[in-house]
Amino acid sequence: MALALGACASAPAGRGNAAATPAAAASMNSQRDIVLAVANPLDPPGTHAGSSLLGYAPPGHYGAGQRAVSQLDELKQRYGLREVVGWPIKALGLFCIVVEPPAGADREALLQNLAKDERVKLAQPLQDYEVYADTQQQAPHKYNDPYADLQRGFVETDAATAHETSQGGGVHVAIVDTGADVTHPDLQGRIADTHNAVDGDATAFDRDAHGTEVAGIIAAMGDNHQGIVGIAPKAVLSVYKACWYPDRNAGARCNSFTLAKALAAVLDTDARVVNLSLGGPADPLLGKLLDELLRQKRIVVAARPPDGDAKGFPDNSPGVIVVRSAAATPAPPDVVSAPGSDILTTQPHGGYDFTSGSSMAAAHVTGIVALLLSIQPDLDAASIRKLLLMDGKTANGQSQVNAALAVRALQSSLHHAGSP
Structure with a gap:
């Protein structure tokens, strides 16, 4: 509803x-x-x-x-x-x-x-929904120089190696979130269009932190001599503002109305990937819209709730790729782990800062999905999940998604499929 x-x-x-x-x-x-x-x-x-x-x-x-x-x-x-x-x-x-x-x-x-x-x-x-970011862990200052080596998620997922094969070109990603700062130097040219399901105020996007953070992780420009590099720097983004900040000192919130409007709008596009770094209770109407997205073979990436209780929207559907912030504890079956702590990414007004949460982990996975779809556009969610769940280990033994491994495995499968 x-x-x-x-x-x-x-x-x-x-x-x-x-x-x-x-x-x-x-x-x-x-x-x-x-x-x-x-x-x-x-x-x-x-x-x-x-x-x-x-x-x-x-x-x-x-x-x-x-x-x-x-x-x-x-x-x-x-x-x-x-x-x-x-x-x-x-x-x-x-x-x-x-x-x-x-x-x-x-x-x-x-x-x-x-x-x-x-x-x-x-x-x-x-019903109300919220984005999954820990606003208390942001660093107190901004960055103004290139920081690719400070991007924990970019480094740990071996994204630079994956970029030798794919940078997400030709893949259309819909981000349903807060707005995103389209004037940010690292996002100019990456965000093709924006839509406001909250209040019709086109000027509010440059003040929205969460969507700006997610967009930067997914597709910040590469080789522009400033800032950071996105996991899929050549993907094309559409931003749907369905969440807002009721209090500038609190996290962003959404509701059934704004999310329904945004998802219905996505259904009228050719977006192959939908990033939902948010969540809340199960909802009949939102469930219907989500089912329709999945029926149309869209790849939906969702953030796992901080409490780990995946029984609501949008994480309770078996067709959704659910992502948690990587941890030392084993992940539940079919749940993907990705970097989500102390992630350096874009901020409103041209800035950069660190942030944490499963929202950021989901954004990393959305970027990797774009890398895979750029290689093989007709991949389905089950095949993508299998590639994402390949055993990529970090230096401290944590298991999490690895862009280079996923891309290499996809290339290998395509090679064998084409062999006589």
């Missing part, structure tokens, strides 16, 4: 794809509000020449059909709901809205009644 909601952000139903009003996401209350969706059966635009193997075609206008408008109006009147924002989700054939229940209403009882209403396709609580 949260996902649908994210895809639903707009003016009241029936007004088409209107932009979300400023600060709409921040004003929502996860302890109060509900995500509600009804069927929106509009014929999608026809596929034409030039569509990719993912079935992508430039999206046409997709607003609210008359049936959806009528049903939502009836539901709001019947249950005393106040619409906050709404948006169509083309991939699921739904129109969803975030609503505020009437004062004094029992939300759980209201949700039960809505679930029994045949007009309702989805009714769930609006």
Whole structure:
């Protein structure tokens, strides 16, 4: 529902794809509000020449059909709901809205009644999510010189060796996070487009630390005589701002509405890789959108929660590549370990700093996935996970992903497959 909601952000139903009003996401209350969706059966635009193997075609206008408008109006009147924002989700054939229940209403009882209403396709609580970064471990000063040798993750994953074969060229990566500073010297030219599912403020991106950090790890420019080098410096990034900072001294947060809007937008593109360095509770609507991404063979990389409890969104799906910050303890089956402590990366306003968390570990893996897809674009998630789980050991005996080993193994398999 949260996902649908994210895809639903707009003016009241029936007004088409209107932009979300400023600060709409921040004003929502996860302890109060509900995500509600009804069927929106509009014929999608026809596929034409030039569509990719993912079935992508430039999206046409997709607003609210008359049936959806009528049903939502009836539901709001019947249950005393106040619409906050709404948006169509083309991939699921739904129109969803975030609503505020009437004062004094029992939300759980209201949700039960809505679930029994045949007009309702989805009714769930609006839920909150957070990015997985330890803001307390950032160093107190900035760097202004080339620091490739200080990039712990870049060095430990043998990325420089992998770059002899692949630098991620031709791979489109979608980052769903906070915004990212598109003017940063190490990110200029790497971020192709940005989208704001939070408040419509295009000027806010240069103040968003977490997304800037993730983008730098994945694709900071190489050989530009400044800063750092990304794991996949020739990959192309699209940044979807679904998270924001409610307090500049706290971590970034997201909710069902903003994440749904961002994921629905990603489904309208040809992005092969989706980085989700965030997480929270399981969510029906977000789960549907995630399932659709996986059905379309997108590679979804997610950060493992700090407490290790992988039972929520987006880490609870078997099709998602879940990444934890490397540790001395053995990783659970199918969970990838990558560097996530004291990682030097890009910061807003042209700076560089150290940060930690499984968010950063996931970004390293997203970069390595881009290296692999640049070599073999049709790799599926299972094959990529197998390559990532190859036994790369660090100097202290920790097991974690190794870009050079993964690239070498892929090359070897392609060579043998092509042998007579």
